[in-house]
Amino acid sequence: MIVVMKPNCSEAAIEHVLRFLEQEGFTGHLSRGVERTVIGVIGSVNVQNPPGKGMITPALGEALEAFPEVEGVFRVSKPYKLASREFHPDDTVVEVPVACVAGGTVRIGGPAVVMMAGPCTVENEKQLMTTAEAVRKAGAVILRGGAFKPSTSPYGFRGLGEEGLKLLAKASREFGMAVVTEVMTPADVPLVCEYADILQIGTRNMQNYMLLDEVGRAQKPVLLKRGMAATIEEWLLAAEYILSQGNRAVILCERGIRTFEKSTRNTMDLSAIPLVKQLSHLPIVADPSQGTGRRDLVAPMTLAAVAAGCDGLLIEVHPNPEVALKDGAQSLTTEQFAELMPRAEAVAQAIGRSFVTA
Amino acid sequence: MIVVMKPNCSEAAIEHVLRFLEQEGFTGHLSRGVERTVIGVIGSVNVQNPPGKGMITPALGEALEAFPEVEGVFRVSKPYKLASREFHPDDTVVEVPVACVAGGTVRIGGPAVVMMAGPCTVENEKQLMTTAEAVRKAGAVILRGGAFKPSTSPYGFRGLGEEGLKLLAKASREFGMAVVTEVMTPADVPLVCEYADILQIGTRNMQNYMLLDEVGRAQKPVLLKRGMAATIEEWLLAAEYILSQGNRAVILCERGIRTFEKSTRNTMDLSAIPLVKQLSHLPIVADPSQGTGRRDLVAPMTLAAVAAGCDGLLIEVHPNPEVALKDGAQSLTTEQFAELMPRAEAVAQAIGRSFVTA
Amino acid sequence: MIVVMKPNCSEAAIEHVLRFLEQEGFTGHLSRGVERTVIGVIGSVNVQNPPGKGMITPALGEALEAFPEVEGVFRVSKPYKLASREFHPDDTVVEVPVACVAGGTVRIGGPAVVMMAGPCTVENEKQLMTTAEAVRKAGAVILRGGAFKPSTSPYGFRGLGEEGLKLLAKASREFGMAVVTEVMTPADVPLVCEYADILQIGTRNMQNYMLLDEVGRAQKPVLLKRGMAATIEEWLLAAEYILSQGNRAVILCERGIRTFEKSTRNTMDLSAIPLVKQLSHLPIVADPSQGTGRRDLVAPMTLAAVAAGCDGLLIEVHPNPEVALKDGAQSLTTEQFAELMPRAEAVAQAIGRSFVTA
Amino acid sequence: MIVVMKPNCSEAAIEHVLRFLEQEGFTGHLSRGVERTVIGVIGSVNVQNPPGKGMITPALGEALEAFPEVEGVFRVSKPYKLASREFHPDDTVVEVPVACVAGGTVRIGGPAVVMMAGPCTVENEKQLMTTAEAVRKAGAVILRGGAFKPSTSPYGFRGLGEEGLKLLAKASREFGMAVVTEVMTPADVPLVCEYADILQIGTRNMQNYMLLDEVGRAQKPVLLKRGMAATIEEWLLAAEYILSQGNRAVILCERGIRTFEKSTRNTMDLSAIPLVKQLSHLPIVADPSQGTGRRDLVAPMTLAAVAAGCDGLLIEVHPNPEVALKDGAQSLTTEQFAELMPRAEAVAQAIGRSFVTA
Structure with missing residues (x-):
């Protein structure tokens, strides 16, 4: 200093x-x-x-x-330590048990890129099962889906809660996928841990320190979304909260930041991907659905995120986006997702990587 | 629509x-x-x-x-209802019991402006009592001070917790002031309610919906800080969460937003004050300490906020800012605070208002 | 409306x-x-x-x-017309005479991606010739280099002026490359037209309307950089200025926008690439050197921009970045550039495109 | 460093x-x-x-x-020198000849606050004369009005040009006011100097360096608006361009910056006023019309800017805002302006200042 x-x-x-x-x-x-x-x-x-x-x-x-x-x-030295590349020079690889893959384990942060897909929100069994089957078939190995949903308006849909978690667990068993789902408050951490394989911390909770402490004490990997106005340093300090409680399985997720531009919901900061790789040993994935808020931009931004070096993707898919309870405008149809996968694989190969496959 | x-x-x-x-x-x-x-x-x-x-x-x-x-x-109509001026054309006045004033009640949102001052963080009895006495003497009627403190780094000071609350209650009794203090997580709401007169929701928690729900069910007024990257609409929707749970005593607090400017910690959006007054019936106060992050800007921005029409101010004061455990750079000394009060009163008079006095 | x-x-x-x-x-x-x-x-x-x-x-x-x-x-309809995809459904392809390629013409906005590279600033003959030779050999077909340089400080280097233009023309003849270079004020347009093949409008001049008018009357293609705080709509309206004067050869260039993030010079908005492709028929290129301000991020952001669908790239290269008069921190060495080209070509192939080659 | x-x-x-x-x-x-x-x-x-x-x-x-x-x-030392308070510890006072005031000179940057008002754009003689008479009568001593207007769209109104300048000069003679008007390009500087008392550099041209050089060589005071995404440091560096050419009569003007907030056109950064006063010796005025883009926010933000310490104000007034050719939504009516003046004077008095009067 x-x-x-x-x-x-x-x-x-x-x-x-x-x-x-x-x-x-x-x-x-x-x-x-x-x-x-x-x-x-x-x-x-x-x-x-x-x-x-x-x-x-x-x-x-x-x-x-x-x-x-x-x-x-x-400041001359970094304010985070456990999250820094200097402290831990080798890449952290987060292991997640996934029945459908050979060996039963997916490694996030290793050479292969991991596709996580599913609906924004779990709405009912049929919607979830249809989506899970489709994304699994197309190449996703981890199922995303919200049971507890942050809603800007108190009159919006806030998710099915535990019922949603049960449906996710059912889809997980049926299709051999791991489940990533959001937890919004410390008191819900034990419940979500029962059903999920990866705990997601949403953008609005990146600095909910008591929630970070709590997932830091949990025995599950944590996917930590970047706050919508968080600097990269603040994001790594949020990771440091989790790491300093003993949980070393942290996955960062770039999901767009807030700028003056109005034609996209957020501005994806893809330079965060290679920059985080330098500053930290933690794996980093990208969410082009939240990152753009527009279905028509999800495919090109998926390809760009792979080219920039992300370790995985989180993509919203809905069998019928027009009747989605949340964020239909940014969900791919199952057909669009199936078309995207081979294109993403081609870009991964071009940079010497591949996708995790079942 | x-x-x-x-x-x-x-x-x-x-x-x-x-x-x-x-x-x-x-x-x-x-x-x-x-x-x-x-x-x-x-x-x-x-x-x-x-x-x-x-x-x-x-x-x-x-x-x-x-x-x-x-x-x-x-969208043509506003997405919030209970918070809107259309729903409730008259100004909401939040009443807070304050022993030191005539009548025993301070009205936030009425004709008179309310000064809330105190240390950023409660550090120990002596620091708190000295500060409370000084700000009370200079004209503040509500004591601010953090017992639970959000810290960007897990290695920073996170507050004295319940001990801090007890000290605040003691100062409150001693000097006849009401207490406003932050609550950071739903589980702490009952505890903070025991000691505080106004529950503060910090900028990082403006969209912590489960916390908003919880304080919405409490029987205490809530001071809701604007999220550091929240639009005014999102802020009013956060207020709507609290109002829709039945708690109608919500006070908004402008505390600066995040922009590209680096020479101040935040950019205070003073136009939010008259704009909120049009869109909503809720009272609005300003926090020039957090809003600027610089002691030397607190006085002019206090005067400007009063001129813009704020219903109150939240100002950080420390008897010895150089040894403050947090945010010393933005704390006024007790002498600086005492000099500021009559200047703020003069501006209030110029626009036809006055300050609540003991 | x-x-x-x-x-x-x-x-x-x-x-x-x-x-x-x-x-x-x-x-x-x-x-x-x-x-x-x-x-x-x-x-x-x-x-x-x-x-x-x-x-x-x-x-x-x-x-x-x-x-x-x-x-x-x-507003319901777009405020620009000539720049809109609705007015001109087919892609605009801007043709630039380039001696070194087969047929003598490079087409920007066609199936093939165009590499433009060179020093930030023309410093002297040796620096320019060395760089031009190296980037030409590695695969660039258009030479970039500043003769008139905007400098944030009046005490900074502002370019060699006409001498710089002459050196660019010399390098152009020697290596068979076209030249893109900035013009900063209306009075200089005729002079720059004498030496350059593409007129560059810098980020600070995106809304210098009299300059836009003037290049709109010129007979040369214009590369229009996005203003550092310009929305996509404002950018297309700036293009409309040029188009409405009769010059239909406009190339857009995404070069990063200003956000609160401090660890990069700008935040590249790669989603602008597919979005502009939908809204407009004009070609769009990316500048990862200005876009990031950091040499170590240029390569991954080049790959990402190609994957996102850009029609070309503008990359700063310097034989010895440490002694560059401007922006050395974001310049690749000639070796780094040579290593990057085949990687960018591999990504282009993965999405069904190729690079223009000599 | x-x-x-x-x-x-x-x-x-x-x-x-x-x-x-x-x-x-x-x-x-x-x-x-x-x-x-x-x-x-x-x-x-x-x-x-x-x-x-x-x-x-x-x-x-x-x-x-x-x-x-x-x-x-x-960087440890400031990158600007002539603009810095360290170089020139005393306040710079810019003198402008104004016939209607006692002594014939208005001092911008002295103890008294200066009101500059008038239409956004000069539309015709009647509109200008009506407005000038009204603002003069209400207390303005400098007349603002655009003859050359930057328009985001090439199809918008771009001002009357020299005819507008002539009308401004006529109004100036008739009402004894000085004239401030924008110059947009170096070639127009001599022409605008013939008619105007203060040359205005608009927000889009804050980094139009050749224009800054040119007005730096002119013999008239320059009012330099802050760029809509310029940091305070960049703004002072733009002033340094003018100062370093020999023109020491520079007035800074805060007019709002671009943020994510959508309900106002810009976010006024009033903390820039006291901050500039510390960093620099130059006078600083505020433009609440451009700063908010909303007529209903002009009055409170005028009062706030005075309380924050500005040396003057630039306010848009139109006799009939509904038929204004530009920016009617942010123009006060002549009646609203007349009501605002005594309120602004009251705030000035409250902080120990007054307004320049005729």
Whole structure:
């Protein structure tokens, strides 16, 4: 961390900062420029330390910014540790038991790309089974589907709840797929764990810290969607919450961010995929359905996400999007999904990867 | 709601939409332009209906957008009802019991502006008591202070929890002030209700729907901060969640939104104040500490928020910001706060209002 | 265009709007809902009309929004005409004479993808010739390079001017490549036309309307970069400026938009590629160098842009990025560029396209 | 400037950076942390130097970012000099000759606030004279009005050009007001200088560098609007362009920035007012008409801007907004403007200022 003092600040002010750093267990390293004096803060971070111990945290920066003669503070080291590539140089591979694949396990974050597909929302048995069968046949190995649904309006459909979870479990057994589904509040974590293989944290809950703590204590992989206005750093700090509770099976999911552009629901930030790969060891998947909000953009953005290096995809499919209870406008039909799979496989091959197949 | 069909869409497609609307209990009103056909959707919304019944909801729009020959959907009526000025033409005034004022009650949303001040975070008894005494003396009637604190990093300080609540209650008794403090998760609502007079929902939890439901069932006023990337419509829909559970004492709080500008922590959207006053009957307050993230901008933005018509202010004050555990850089000293109060009162008078005084 | 009246507006106000529309040569079509009355505005737009004649323009919307009992106005038809896919259903293919390719012509917007590469800025003969030779050898057929450079600071390097243009022309002759280079002000258009094959309009000038007019009157293709905070609609309206002056050879270029994310210089909006393909007949290329601002993200975003369907790429290459006068951090080395080409070709093949080759 | 090296970078890489700095005339000051090595760059900037000489420019930062073992670069000193408060500690006061005021001069940036009002666009003599008379009578001393108008659509009204300038000059003579009007391209600067007292640079041209150069060589004050997606730093760098050409009479104008919020045309960033006052000595005015795009928000945002400390206001007024050729929805009627003036004066008094009066 670098502390920049105001121009012409007093020697007493510099002393004040240095003494504060010493008290807090850091060393200050003074450097006087023509216009300003800067103080380098040297901590004792290293990967042998327990998490949080001796770390130069955002809180230290905030404290230093409060000094009246400090002009600004720049962080030099990353504020996350367990999520960082420096701490864990090798790729994390999250293993998920999936009956339909050879060996019974899907590896997310390994060489092969994983297709997760299904309806936005579980509406009824027929809709779910039809969709599951179709996406399974076309090549998906993990079934997505919402039982607890965040709805912007209190008058919207909020999901079937436990009944939806049971239907997901039934489809899972029938088609040999794993299930990824959202959990919205700490109290529901045990229930969702009973039925799901991967716990999804939605975009609105990326900074619901008590929920992050709770899934961090669960024994299931977590798919953590990026907050709709979260920086990549904040996203990795949210992952750090889960990791620091002991759950190391975190999958990141880019699902678009909020910008001024109005013709798409969100703006997919595909550069986040290679950037996260550099900063972190965690696998990253893409959700082009939420990312664009438009069915006609799902296929090209799926291909682009594969080319950018994603480890998996989350795609909304509905047998009859016009009567979907939620987000029909962004759901592919089962036919459109079946047409997309071989095109996505071709792009994966072009970059030296393949899709996980059953 | 207006449905715009694609240019040259078939008659069958138009019929399809009209039949769907009829099934859902709406009337479609056809209008053929030179390039495109549009269908006006006429619902049966009226204020006598129970909430949600017969409403043209976002979900209806999503369903219509899923039709392949529909180009787009425009909403004409507001998606919120209980929060709208149309439903409730008179200003809502939220009453809070405050021992130190004449009559024992502060009215938020009435003619007088309400000052709420205190530390970002409750750190210890001495810090809280010193701050409470100082802000009370300078003119604040409600004490703010965090016992449960959202922290971007899992290694940051997350608050004293119940101990912090107890200290707040003690300060409240000692200085005759009401207490506003954050609640972060549904399970904590009963506990926070025991100690606090106003439940605060933080910016990261504006769309934590289960938390909104829970505070909607509580018997305490709720101060609902705007999400850092929430539109005004989404914010009013979040308020609608609380209102629709029966709790009509909702106070909105503008605290800055996220933009590309880097020199402030957030960009305060002061135009939200007069705009919310038109769209809704709910009171609205401003938080210039979070809104700017910089102590030196708190005073001018306080004056500006008063001039823009806010019903109250939430200001962070710390006896010694340099050693604050959180957000010291945006906290005023007790002296700075005392200097600010008469300036804010002068602006209030200039627009024909005053501050609530003890 | 749909005009939404305020709830409970008077009959006189409705009459007022209808009379205004009649005067302006439009027909108003009344539709009364439960809460609000809406008026459909029917114009006489058709593709036989001269541009602008009888069009429902943004200005008409602004006029209607000024009526005190009008709540809002929704546009139904697109505000651009010549740029729209509806006006011109077939893809526009922009032809550029390029000596090094068979037939002497490169077609931008046809089946094959076009690689344009070169230094950000022309610095001197050696730098330009080395780069041109290397990118030509690796597969680029169009040479990019700035002679007039926009610089955020007045103290930065602003390009070699005409000397830079002469060097570009020399490299063009030597390696048989076409040249694309920026023109920053109307007065320079004739000069740049002497040396360049494609006139580039930079992101800061997307709404420099007098410059758009001027290049609209030139006899050279124009590469129009998206403004850094421009919506897709505004971008197509900027293209409309050029088209309406008679120049139909417009190439759009996605180069990233400004968001709150700080770890990349811009956020590339790759969904703009398939979306523009639907809305417009114009070719679209991508600039992953400006789009990301980071050398390490150029390769994956190049592959992603190809997979998303772009018609070409603009990539910054420098023989020695560390001593580049501008934007070295986002320039590939010549070796990195040579490694990227076959990977981009593999992705193009995977989606059924190829790259233009010499 | 601080250069942060990648963790575990080689000694050779550090040497490489140090040698480069030395060559460029800077001194590198090494500081080794636990995780990373940082290098402080010490320049020779001082206010006696000619502008640009020895400055640590953005270009130096870009060059350093291009080194493969450099992780990032932080700027410590401001990239602008002439615009900075450090260079020029006292407030700049821009003097404009105005016949109607005592002494014949209005001082923008002094203790008194200046009201500039008039139509968005000059439409005809009657409209302009009516408006000028009304705003003059109500208290405005400077007349605004567009003769050259940027229009998002090529089919929109683009202003009366020189005829509009002549009408402005006539109104100026008749009512003793100064005139501020936009100039859009370098070639028009001499013409606009003949008729106008203040040259306005519009939001779309904030980074039209050749236009900035040209008005920097003119002998008239320049009102520089903030670009709709410009950071405060970029805005001050645009001012630096003008200042560095010798024109020291620059007035900044906050007019709203682009965000995700859709209910207002722009989001006014009022915190820019006190922040600019700290960073720079230049006067700053606010444009609540463009800033909100809604007539009903102009009055509260005018009051808020005064409370935040602006030195002046730019307000659109039209005798009959419903028939305005541009931006009627954001224009006040002459009556609304007359009602607003005393309210704005009351707020000015509350903060110890007044309005310039005739």
